[in-house]
Amino acid sequence: MKEKFIQFMQGRYGVDTLNNHALFLVIALFVINIFFNNRIVMLFGYLIWFIVIYRMFSRQTYKRYQENEKYLTAIKPVQQFFNLQKKRMSDRSHKYYRCPSCKQMVRLPKGKGKIIVTCPSCHHKFEKRT
Structure with missing residues (x-):
């Protein structure tokens, strides 16, 4: 069974940073939906989940790589800001x-x-x- 899955995943994109962050967002939306029970939030969560699964099993690796690179360049200033704040807190x-x-x-x-x-x-x- 494991070999069949490995063979199935050959040539497919798999998981990257964009997928990980999107899955975290999906989980957060589902938890929010538990408390507020809003159909729009639920549909938005399912839409993002579908996109994550599509990206993971996609054979167009170059396009998925470009999407991930755009995402990483977009969040780089945010990551640098939080890394600097962390460094400032530890270096009093x-x-x-x-x-x-x-x-x-x-x-x-x-x-x-x-x-x-x-x-x-x-x-x-x-x-x-x-």
Whole structure:
């Protein structure tokens, strides 16, 4: 049985990040529907679920790959924002500022008062209070 499934899945796209996030959205919609019992939410959940299954069993791997790449580039700023927030929470001894010239993120030690910072990428000097 396992060999037949492996043979069936050969040449098919399978699971990627877009499918994983869409499945998470489907589960969230179904849980919301348990509490509010709304047909529109249920239909929307089934529609997304159908799209996930279609993408998973699709033989047009190049198109599915392009869809996933577009999705990844769209969510990259959101992921970077949350990764930076996570880093800021774990690194309490430093403060993070952006260079006003090139927008590069600069990490400065806390408790030093007013300091003149030199950006490591563009060498622009600016004053910040830490």
